[in-house]
Amino acid sequence: MSPALRQSLTLIGFAAVAAGFALALPDTFPTARNLINIAQQSAMLAVVAASMTIVMAMGDFDLSVGSMASLAGVVAAVLFAGGAPVWVGVAAGLAVGLLGGIVNGVLVAVVGILPFVATLGTLTIFSGGAFIVSGGKTIFGRAIPAPFADFARGGVPLDALGLEGLRLPWLSLTAAAVIAAVWVLLERRRFGRHLYATGGNAEAARLAGIPVVRLRIAAFALAGLGAAGAGLMLASRVASANPTQGAGLMLDAIAAVFLGMTMTRSGEPRVLATVAGVAVLGVLGNGLTQLRVDSYVREVLTGAIVLAAVAFATLGRRR
Amino acid sequence: MATPLVELRNICIAFGGIKAVDDVSVDLYPGEVVGLLGHNGAGKSTLIKCLSGAYRMDSGEIRIDGRPVEINNPRDARALNIECIYQTLALADNLDAAANLFLGRELVTRFGFVDEARMEAETRRIMQRLNPNFRKFAAPVKALSGGQRQSVAIARAVYFNARILIMDEPTAALGPQETRMVAELIQELKRQGLGIFLIDHDIHAVKELCDRAAVMKNGQLVGVVRCADVSEDDLLGMIILGKMPEHLAV
Ligand SMILES: Nc1ncnc2c1ncn2[C@@H]1O[C@H](COP(=O)(O)OP(=O)(O)O)[C@@H](O)[C@H]1O
Ligand SMILES: [Mg+2]
Numbered sequence: 313m314s315p316a317l318r319q320s321l322t323l324i325g326f327a328a329v330a331a332g333f334a335l336a337l338p339d340t341f342p343t344a345r346n347l348i349n350i351a352q353q354s355a356m357l358a359v360v361a362a363s364m365t366i367v368m369a370m371g372d373f374d375l376s377v378g379s380m381a382s383l384a385g386v387v388a389a390v391l392f393a394g395g396a397p398v399w400v401g402v403a404a405g406l407a408v409g410l411l412g413g414i415v416n417g418v419l420v421a422v423v424g425i426l427p428f429v430a431t432l433g434t435l436t437i438f439s440g441g442a443f444i445v446s447g448g449k450t451i452f453g454r455a456i457p458a459p460f461a462d463f464a465r466g467g468v469p470l471d472a473l474g475l476e477g478l479r480l481p482w483l484s485l486t487a488a489a490v491i492a493a494v495w496v497l498l499e500r501r502r503f504g505r506h507l508y509a510t511g512g513n514a515e516a517a518r519l520a521g522i523p524v525v526r527l528r529i530a531a532f533a534l535a536g537l538g539a540a541g542a543g544l545m546l547a548s549r550v551a552s553a554n555p556t557q558g559a560g561l562m563l564d565a566i567a568a569v570f571l572g573m574t575m576t577r578s579g580e581p582r583v584l585a586t587v588a589g590v591a592v593l594g595v596l597g598n599g600l601t602q603l604r605v606d607s608y609v610r611e612v613l614t615g616a617i618v619l620a621a622v623a624f625a626t627l628g629r630r631r
Numbered sequence: 632m633a634t635p636l637v638e639l640r641n642i643c644i645a646f647g648g649i650k651a652v653d654d655v656s657v658d659l660y661p662g663e664v665v666g667l668l669g670h671n672g673a674g675k676s677t678l679i680k681c682l683s684g685a686y687r688m689d690s691g692e693i694r695i696d697g698r699p700v701e702i703n704n705p706r707d708a709r710a711l712n713i714e715c716i717y718q719t720l721a722l723a724d725n726l727d728a729a730a731n732l733f734l735g736r737e738l739v740t741r742f743g744f745v746d747e748a749r750m751e752a753e754t755r756r757i758m759q760r761l762n763p764n765f766r767k768f769a770a771p772v773k774a775l776s777g778g779q780r781q782s783v784a785i786a787r788a789v790y791f792n793a794r795i796l797i798m799d800e801p802t803a804a805l806g807p808q809e810t811r812m813v814a815e816l817i818q819e820l821k822r823q824g825l826g827i828f829l830i831d832h833d834i835h836a837v838k839e840l841c842d843r844a845a846v847m848k849n850g851q852l853v854g855v856v857r858c859a860d861v862s863e864d865d866l867l868g869m870i871i872l873g874k875m876p877e878h879l880a881v
Contacts, residue, residue, distance in 0.1 A: 500744045502737045505726075509734055512725035519685055519721045520735035521706040578771060580725060 315577055318624055322574045326592050333599035340602055344475050348484075354594035355483035356381070356542040356549070360561045361568035361586050362487075362494040363538020367427075367531045368569050368581040369498060371511040374416060374535045375431040377565060379439035381543030381558025384409050386446040388544055389553035393455035401460070405544045406537060412438055413536020417529030435562075442555035452552030461551035483545055490538065494583045497534075507531060508580065567614055568593055570621035579625050593617075634697040636661045636826040637795055642681055642691035651677040652688075653850040659795070659826040664817060666841035666858070667830045668870055674850040675830045676718050679797045682828075683715035684708035695795075709735075714793035718800050718830070720784040724773035728765075729754040731772055732787045757786045761816065762809065777804030785813065789820070796820060799830045814840055834863050834870075848873040 334342040360377050367374050387408050388401035396404075412434065419430035467479030498504035506527055510517040518524050542561060547553040571592055572585030593614065600610050635658040644652045652674040659665050667675045681688040684705040693700055695711055702708050708715070722731045729750040730737075738746040738753070751768060758765040762782040772780055781804045788796055798817075802810040817827060817840055831837050837844055838858050846853040846869040854875045856865075865876035874880070 496744075502739065502743075502745060505730060505737055505745055506735070509723040509726055509730070512723035513721070515719075516721040516723050517734070519683075519705050519715075519717065521704070521709050522735045523706075578725060 315579070318579075318627070319575050319577065321624070322571060322592070322621070323588075326595070329592075329599070330595055333595070333602070337599070337602050341599060345478060346598065348478055348480065350591075350594045350598045351484040351487075352481040352549075353598065354590050355481070355487035356546045357561060357564050357568065357593065358487040358587060358590045359490045359538050359542040359545065361565040361590050362491050362583050363535045363541075364565040364569050365572070365581045365583045365586045366494060366498065366507065366538075367535045369504065369507040369511055370528065370531060371514075372420060372427040372528065372531070373431070373566065374413075374532060374539075375428065375562055376412065376416060376435040376438055377535060377539035377542075378559045378562035379435045379442065380409055380412050380536055380539035381546060381561050382553075382555050383412070383438045383442040383445070383558075384540035384543035385547035385553035385557060386442045386451065386555055388460075389451035389456060389547060390445055392457055392460065393451055398457050398460050402544055406540050409536040409538070409540020409543070410533055411536070413533035413539075414529060416536060417532030420532065421525045421528035439555070439559075446553065446555050448555065450552055450554035456547075456551050456553075460548055464545065464549040464551075483549060486541075486545060490541065491583060491587055494538075498583050503527070503530070511580070563618065564593055564614060567618040567621065570618055570625055574621050574624045589621075633660065635659060635694070636663075636696065637682065638692075638694040638697075639678070639682065640692040640694065642678060642688050642693075644677060644681060644686060644688045650850045652681070654691075655847065655850075655852045657845045657852070657855060659828060661794075661826055662821055662824045663843070664821055664827045664829055664841045665855075666837035666844040667828060667847065668834065668837060668844055668866060669847035669853075670870060672849075673847040675847055676799055677850075678847070679715065679799060679828055679830065682708065682795075683713060683717075683797055685715075685717070709791075712792070712794040713797070714788040714791060714795070715797040716784050716788045716799060716801050718803070720780055722772050722780060722784060725771050727771055728758070728768055728775075728783045728786075731783055732757070732790060734787070736791065753790070754786070757790050758782065761786050761789070761812065778806060778809055781805055782809065785816070789816070794825060796825050796827045797830075798827065800832065801829070802831065802833075802836075810836075834866050838863055838866065846870055854879075 340346060364374060364377060384405035388405035391401040391404055416431055416434055419425045420427050464483050467481040470478045470480055506517060506522045509522065510524055510527060514524055543558050546557055568589035569581050569586050571589030573579055573581055575585045575588055576582045597610060637659040639657045642652050642655045655678055657665065669675050677686065680686040682693060684702045684707050687703060693702055700711060723734060732754050733750050738749050740746050754768060765779060765782060767775055767779065772783055785801060802813050805813065820827060829841060841858050843855055843857050844866060845855045853869050853873050856879060860879065861876055868876055
């Protein structure tokens with residue numbers, strides 16, 4: 313399959329689905345309010361997927377991001393419940409993410425365990441850890457400080473743009489900032505250049521003097537940090553934390569990156585393409601929910617999309 | 632005589648009990664080209680990889696300008712102005728020529744951003760000299776022909792003002808015209824005072840380009856001879872029989 317065809321197929325499919333939703337739901341789908349809704353619903357996924365792109369750029373991946381998101385949310389919530397100020401809970405959640413990511417990186421780069429196996433192991437550990445920390449319960453209500461919960465409800469008013477009463481959510485703006493940071497890192501800094509080189513030929517990268525081990529640890533650390541950030545955003549959005557609420561993020565994030573890979577010329581993970589993948593999944597989820605399609609059916613669809621995207625990406629490479 | 636630029640002394644390295652390089656000593660003077668000859672598997676690449684930092688030798692000593700040095704990784708070697716063109720080329724296939732040329736040593740702007748424009752300009756400049764027919768500056772190097780890839784690897788080794796250059800079969804994928812250009816390049820670099828280790832299967836080329844030739848067999852050094860003192864047949868005999876030619880044998 314030619315790269316141009318492969319690149320455009322995903323976009324054509326996406327346009328067709330979006331047009332279908334617009335026809336079926338003329339009053340509620342193609343509206344500014346709904347677009348903002350999608351941008352808010354997708355913010356957590358965008359953060360996880362953007363940071364997943366960092367590890368996938370060097371040909372690795374991280375299955376533990378979903379359970380890390382849950383763990384970070386629960387850690388922050390438990391601290392809140394104990395009376396800690398917002399910044400302490402947030403900092404602790406992010407620190408847990410960074411630390412967990414470093415553990416992943418060490419297991420992969422130093423011990424030499426395959427990323428799939430290593431992060432499957434830590435997925436289980438983080439997930440179990442989230443249950444232990446929370447006592448298996450959902451932490452909600454008065455335990456969650458108002459400023460923390462308000463963050464997800466607030467945003468920049470868009471009245472000036474003629475969109476009376478609408479706000480560009482802080483969650484979406486946070487996601488945009490993370491995407492921008494990852495873009496700079498991957499596309500404009502030596503760090504990103506070295507990640508892609510490692511993904512292309514790790515031995516060549518090593519022979520060029522790139523400290524591949526440290527680089528991989530740093531990439532996994534950032535993936536963990538992103539996952540934790542998304543977990544905190546999610547906790548803010550639902551004003552509660554439970555030990556499984558981030559679980560769905562992992563597969564969706566990998567799906568978004570793979571979808572993005574079908575859209576890049578080289579078939580490589582690129583963060584802006586990942587964002588397009590997030591948009592596809594966001595629109596799909598939103599439209600199907602509005603059409604009252606069962607959530608299990610949506611899961612089946614997401615899985616099928618991942619496989620189709622991987623198949624496309626693989627076919628594109630095998631020329 | 633002057634101090635050697637490089638002294639490899641009693642280098643040993645084994646892989647899983649197999650001695651790939653067994654007590655080999657060779658030296659290299661500034662402005663000198665030393666050829667490394669031997670059958671496939673003789674240990675030539677492994678020996679020079681100890682100098683380039685790709686491998687850590689099990690025992691032995693490396694001296695640069697007469698001083699013992701520690702080369703534990705490719706960064707150490709680069710810091711000593713040692714550049715290597717690997718037999719495998721060691722290119723990141725997904726990156727373009729400029730990204731490969733500057734891999735690990737990217738040019739950045741004042742703010743630390745990768746300076747694509749300057750790297751491409753520099754790449755065009757050096758390729759103009761090394762391979763004027765080279766055009767594919769924007770393509771990932773996996774889209775390049777074997778010869779084009781080889782010229783990217785050569786450009787990378789030459790660009791950074793090496794003092795010690797290692798070329799492991801640099802012309803394996805090149806046509807006759809490009810091979811001649813590499814020969815000219817080697818002579819020019821030699822005039823500039825570089826020391827060059829050249830691994831090449833073409834005995835004729837080695838005799839032509841090299842001042843001395845070191846022959847290896849089964850990981851051991853057969854001997855080091857001055858190319859002026861031996862015939863091509865003598866060199867072939869050393870490679871096959873693993874013995875010094877009679878007129879030089881002690
Ligand atoms: N990384 C490695 N692992 C195991 N064996 C190796 C490795 N590198 C080289 N060897 C072995 O060392 C010997 C010398 O190989 P090499 O230096 O590549 O020979 P040459 O370059 O002279 O053809 C061969 O037997 C080869 O199989
Ligand atoms: Mg070899």
